[in-house]
Amino acid sequence: MHQVVARSTAAEPLLKVSNLSRHFPVGAHRVVKAVEQVSFEIAAGETLCIVGESGSGKSTLGRLVVGLDVPTGGAVTFAGHDCQPKRGRSGGRGPIQLIFQDPYASLNARHRVSDALAEVVRIHRPAIGEAAVSAxxxxLLVQVGLSPRDGMKYPHQFSGGQRQRICIARALAADPRFIVCDEPTSALDVSVQAQILNLIKLLQREQQLTYLFISHNLAVVYHIADAVGVMYLGRLVEMGRKHAVFGQPTHPYTRMLLNAVPKLERSPDAALAANGEIASAIAPPPGCAFHPRCPLADARCAREIPQMLAQPNGTFAACHAAEERRLPF
Ligand SMILES: Nc1ncnc2c1ncn2[C@@H]1O[C@H](COP(=O)(O)OP(=O)(O)OP(=O)(O)O)[C@@H](O)[C@H]1O
Ligand code: SF4
Ligand SMILES: [Mg+2]
Incomplete structure (x- = not known):
C-alpha cells in the first residue's frame, strides 16, 4: 500500500487541501493541534461530509477552507489557485462561502433582510445598478423558498428554518462555487431539518455547487454525502466514497461510530455515539491518538502515528491494523 493524498473521487478536484494544520497556543507552553496534517480533494459538484466528535477540529477546518482563519501550515488550493487567507473578514472569499450552525447569531438583527442581501450583492456584482441589485x-429570496416581500422584514420576524434560508441566500449572494456548511441544520427542529437539507441539495443541482458539509449526525451525512471524511483529534483517519465508508468501514473508530447507529435509513437523528471519551486535543495520546479506545491497539499503535493509506475497498484509512491486515473482518 502506498501513502497517497486521500481523494474523494477520481475526477479533477475543485478544492485541494494539502497538509493543512492549525495550532492554537494554550497558556505559555502548550498548543492545541485543532487541525493536523489534513489533506484531501473535492471534485466539482460533489459533497464531502466531515464527521467527528465534538472538538475533533471540524469547524476549524471549515474556517481554514473559507479563509476566515490562517493555517499554521499547509495550503488550500481552489480551482488551481493557492488561496491566501486574509484576517479580519466577516464573509468568505467570494467563491467560497460559509453557512453556520446558528442562523440567528450570524444575521444582524438591525438590518432588514433585503438590505443585508443587497450589501453582499453590491460587493460581488459592483458593476450593476440599484434596480438590478434589488431584482x-x-x-435570491425566491431561490431559497421565501418571497420578495419577506425582504422587508427583520431577522427576528422569521422562524429558525426561515432564518437559515436567509443565511443560505446571503451565501448565494456572493455568487459562490463552493460552500462550507458547518452543522447547518443541527440547531433546527427535526421537522425543519429535512426541508433545509433538501434545499441545500436542490441548490447544488441547480447551481453546480460544491460542498464541504460538516455534521455530527450520521443520518444527515448518509442523506447528503458523496464522500465522507472522518476526523479524530484534528486528523483525518478515514476517507472515501460514502457507500464504501458506510458499507465497509476500515478504521476502528469509523466502525465504532457506525456500530452505534445500525439502521441509518430509519434513524431521524443518528447523532455520533462512540464508546469512551474523546481524549484532550491539548495532550493527545502518542502514536495513534485513538489507541486508548481501540480494541486492536498494540505497542506500535502507542508509538507510531499511522499514515493515510489506500485500502482494498477504495477508501483511505490511517490504521496500523489495516496496514498489517489484522482487522477482524
Ligand atoms: N480559537 C481557539 N483557541 C483555542 N482553541 C481553539 C480555538 N478554536 C478551536 N479550538 C480548539 O480546537 C479543537 C477543535 O475545535 P473545533 O471547534 O474545530 O471542533 P469541532 O469538531 O467543530 O467541535 P464541535 O462538534 O463541538 O463543533 C478543540 O479542542 C477546541 O477547543
Ligand atoms: S492504528 Fe492501532 S490504535 Fe489506531 S485505530 Fe488502528 S489499530 Fe487502533
Ligand atoms: Mg464545530
Missing amino acids: RVDE
Whole structure:
C-alpha cells in the first residue's frame, strides 16, 4: 500500500487541501493541534461530509477552507489557485462561502433582510445598478423558498428554518462555487431539518455547487454525502466514497461510530455515539491518538502515528491494523 493524498473521487478536484494544520497556543507552553496534517480533494459538484466528535477540529477546518482563519501550515488550493487567507473578514472569499450552525447569531438583527442581501450583492456584482441589485435580492429570496416581500422584514420576524434560508441566500449572494456548511441544520427542529437539507441539495443541482458539509449526525451525512471524511483529534483517519465508508468501514473508530447507529435509513437523528471519551486535543495520546479506545491497539499503535493509506475497498484509512491486515473482518 502506498501513502497517497486521500481523494474523494477520481475526477479533477475543485478544492485541494494539502497538509493543512492549525495550532492554537494554550497558556505559555502548550498548543492545541485543532487541525493536523489534513489533506484531501473535492471534485466539482460533489459533497464531502466531515464527521467527528465534538472538538475533533471540524469547524476549524471549515474556517481554514473559507479563509476566515490562517493555517499554521499547509495550503488550500481552489480551482488551481493557492488561496491566501486574509484576517479580519466577516464573509468568505467570494467563491467560497460559509453557512453556520446558528442562523440567528450570524444575521444582524438591525438590518432588514433585503438590505443585508443587497450589501453582499453590491460587493460581488459592483458593476450593476440599484434596480438590478434589488431584482437580484428578490431572485435570491425566491431561490431559497421565501418571497420578495419577506425582504422587508427583520431577522427576528422569521422562524429558525426561515432564518437559515436567509443565511443560505446571503451565501448565494456572493455568487459562490463552493460552500462550507458547518452543522447547518443541527440547531433546527427535526421537522425543519429535512426541508433545509433538501434545499441545500436542490441548490447544488441547480447551481453546480460544491460542498464541504460538516455534521455530527450520521443520518444527515448518509442523506447528503458523496464522500465522507472522518476526523479524530484534528486528523483525518478515514476517507472515501460514502457507500464504501458506510458499507465497509476500515478504521476502528469509523466502525465504532457506525456500530452505534445500525439502521441509518430509519434513524431521524443518528447523532455520533462512540464508546469512551474523546481524549484532550491539548495532550493527545502518542502514536495513534485513538489507541486508548481501540480494541486492536498494540505497542506500535502507542508509538507510531499511522499514515493515510489506500485500502482494498477504495477508501483511505490511517490504521496500523489495516496496514498489517489484522482487522477482524
Ligand atoms: N480559537 C481557539 N483557541 C483555542 N482553541 C481553539 C480555538 N478554536 C478551536 N479550538 C480548539 O480546537 C479543537 C477543535 O475545535 P473545533 O471547534 O474545530 O471542533 P469541532 O469538531 O467543530 O467541535 P464541535 O462538534 O463541538 O463543533 C478543540 O479542542 C477546541 O477547543
Ligand atoms: S492504528 Fe492501532 S490504535 Fe489506531 S485505530 Fe488502528 S489499530 Fe487502533
Ligand atoms: Mg464545530
